[in-house]
Amino acid sequence: MLRTVVTLVSCAAVAVAAAGVPGQGVVRAVETRSVQVWLKPDLAGAERFAMAVSTPGSAQFHQYLSPNEYTARFGPTPAAAKAVADRLTAAGLSDVQVSGGRDYVSATGPVSNVPSELGAEVLAVTGLSTGRRALAAAASGKKTPQCSQYWAEHMQSFKPAYKGLTTAALPICGYSAKQLRAAYGASRAFSGRGQTVALTELQFGTSMQKTMQEWAKRNNLPPLKRGQYREQTVGRPCPTASTRSATRYDDETEMDSQAVYAMAPDAKQLVVVGNGCNEDEGLLNAVHGVLLGDGHRPSATIVSNSWGIPGDGETGKTLHALTLRAAAEGVGLYFASGDAPTLDAVGEQPFATAVGGTTLGLGAHNERVFETGWSNNTVSLDDGKWNDLGGGSAAGGGTSLTFAQPAYQKGVVPASMSHVRVHGKTHVNRASPDISAIADPNTGMLVGHSDDDGHYVTQSTAGTSLATPVIAGLIAGAQQGRRTSYGFINPVLYRLHGTPAIRDVLPLGPKTPQQNRVAYTPATADYTPSLEYFDYQGPGTLVTAKGYDTTTGIGTPNGLHFLLGLHLAAK
Numbered sequence: 001m002l003r004t005v006v007t008l009v010s011c012a013a014v015a016v017a018a019a020g021v022p023g024q025g026v027v028r029a030v031e032t033r034s035v036q037v038w039l040k041p042d043l044a045g046a047e048r049f050a051m052a053v054s055t056p057g058s059a060q061f062h063q064y065l066s067p068n069e070y071t072a073r074f075g076p077t078p079a080a081a082k083a084v085a086d087r088l089t090a091a092g093l094s095d096v097q098v099s100g101g102r103d104y105v106s107a108t109g110p111v112s113n114v115p116s117e118l119g120a121e122v123l124a125v126t127g128l129s130t131g132r133r134a135l136a137a138a139a140s141g142k143k144t145p146q147c148s149q150y151w152a153e154h155m156q157s158f159k160p161a162y163k164g165l166t167t168a169a170l171p172i173c174g175y176s177a178k179q180l181r182a183a184y185g186a187s188r189a190f191s192g193r194g195q196t197v198a199l200t201e202l203q204f205g206t207s208m209q210k211t212m213q214e215w216a217k218r219n220n221l222p223p224l225k226r227g228q229y230r231e232q233t234v235g236r237p238c239p240t241a242s243t244r245s246a247t248r249y250d251d252e253t254e255m256d257s258q259a260v261y262a263m264a265p266d267a268k269q270l271v272v273v274g275n276g277c278n279e280d281e282g283l284l285n286a287v288h289g290v291l292l293g294d295g296h297r298p299s300a301t302i303v304s305n306s307w308g309i310p311g312d313g314e315t316g317k318t319l320h321a322l323t324l325r326a327a328a329e330g331v332g333l334y335f336a337s338g339d340a341p342t343l344d345a346v347g348e349q350p351f352a353t354a355v356g357g358t359t360l361g362l363g364a365h366n367e368r369v370f371e372t373g374w375s376n377n378t379v380s381l382d383d384g385k386w387n388d389l390g391g392g393s394a395a396g397g398g399t400s401l402t403f404a405q406p407a408y409q410k411g412v413v414p415a416s417m418s419h420v421r422v423h424g425k426t427h428v429n430r431a432s433p434d435i436s437a438i439a440d441p442n443t444g445m446l447v448g449h450s451d452d453d454g455h456y457v458t459q460s461t462a463g464t465s466l467a468t469p470v471i472a473g474l475i476a477g478a479q480q481g482r483r484t485s486y487g488f489i490n491p492v493l494y495r496l497h498g499t500p501a502i503r504d505v506l507p508l509g510p511k512t513p514q515q516n517r518v519a520y521t522p523a524t525a526d527y528t529p530s531l532e533y534f535d536y537q538g539p540g541t542l543v544t545a546k547g548y549d550t551t552t553g554i555g556t557p558n559g560l561h562f563l564l565g566l567h568l569a570a571k
């Protein structure tokens with residue numbers, strides 16, 4: 001049982017710390033905010049249970065808890081929740097409420113009224129900072145004046161040579177659902193029937209169902225069925241409307257939904273948008289809402305999150321607690337590793353599956369022409385010379401400075417990628433990502449959008465934001481017909497390393513044809529020609545290597561072998 005008030009934590013320190021995070025600011029003391037005071041569950045007990053329930057061979061394997069059972073067994077006590085609620089009320093805050101599952105206590109009022117001492121039962125406080133810190137895994141469309149329908153359909157010769165290369169392929173206009181289904185072995189036999197995938201988002205898409213129907217029609221997929229797509233808003237709206245970014249993110253939701261639909265056209269989709277006083281808090285609330293469900297079961301057993309959450313103490317602690325609840329309930333969390341060669345709070349979580357990215361060239365018959373880890377170097381042609389623009393696009397990953405190496409990574413992750421120095425000592429820690437899929441904007445997916453006038457338009461879009469729902473959709477297909485969900489899949493997933501179920505993503509070599517090593521973007525009225533040099537492994541970047549690597553994890557799903565391999569490994 002958790003103790004009540006013993007030692008003290010400072011909420012003021014949380015706000016001060018936020019000032020050092022890019023894009024964050026400390027709110028004024030008189031500003032009215034909604035805060036969420038997250039309470040400590042039994043972290044140690046929850047972690048032991050989460051690992052046991054996810055590991056094949058354990059007596060508790062797949063013996064999941066309902067949301068209510070998790071709260072009763074590992075959640076904060078009613079006394080702890082009441083103590084925090086009473087303290088917030090006594091401080092003059094209004095609308096004090098204990099959340100479902102007793103995971104947090106919310107309240108509204110001036111920042112100056114938030115007590116600086118709340119007790120040892122407090123895990124973290126969110127809502128005190130302003131703005132969006134980073135969107136590590138946001139999708140980014142690549143508009144090009146010329147492109148190809150399949151890899152190397154169109155090529156370009158150029159001078160002067162760059163790293164000995166003089167020929168490149170033009171980027172992909174955006175792969176169709178048919179091309180991606182062929183690449184990953186998606187079939188009608190594994191269509192996701194009976195499964196629900198939750199997409200945690202910052203905004204709903206524009207005319208979402210109308211757009212989905214048009215996209216499905218153009219991609220020769222079955223039409224969206226009645227009740228197959230739902231939307232839900234969770235969490236408390238912030239009283240200060242200006243604290244959340246005005247940036248539109250609806251195209252992200254459209255891409256996520258269509259990527260899942262491409263892989264699992266019969267799976268149900270639940271798009272969850274979380275309210276909150278900043279977008280990180282909104283995303284945490286979205287995940288929390290799925291896990292609570294109706295108390296008897298979560299809203300979905302597969303969650304796809306394409307957004308990055310910075311790894312500061314408050315959001316990191318809260319996120320870790322949510323991943324333990326998810327694993328205990330049999331919910332698989334699939335998080336984008338990010339679109340920069342760094343590691344954030346999402347990618348390092350040991351009880352979530354981090355999805356990395358690849359550059360994928362598909363030929364005229366949907367065959368794999370080449371595939372490597374997504375890590376590019378961008379150069380532009382200026383005054384007859386190729387000039388390095390200081391790095392290009394890349395997937396996220398790396399080694400955690402916080403979490404020790406989980407058991408499922410032992411014997412798989414090499415020492416060069418698991419050993420880190422922390423405070424002068426060498427630690428063997430959690431490496432990220434775990435698995436990967438298509439992510440490079442040069443080889444993106446053609447996504448349908450509805451513009452402000454209601455017209456259907458398309459754009460090639462990518463990022464690990466694309467890779468994550470692709471993997472989530474494949475899991476929905478693999479989970480079809482099972483008595484229990486895969487839940488937290490990593491202990492099963494790593495058993496597939498080195499088997500036909502996983503395609504090892506390898507670095508490019510000197511024998512790789514020129515057109516498979518670089519993409520050429522022709523000049524426009526505003527820009528000179530540019531090159532994207534693939535598999536860039538310069539100083540400070542992540543690596544693509546034989547076996548496990550910090551760009552693609554254990555590799556990428558290998559079609560039907562992957563789907564059947566999961567079934568066998570999870571018995």
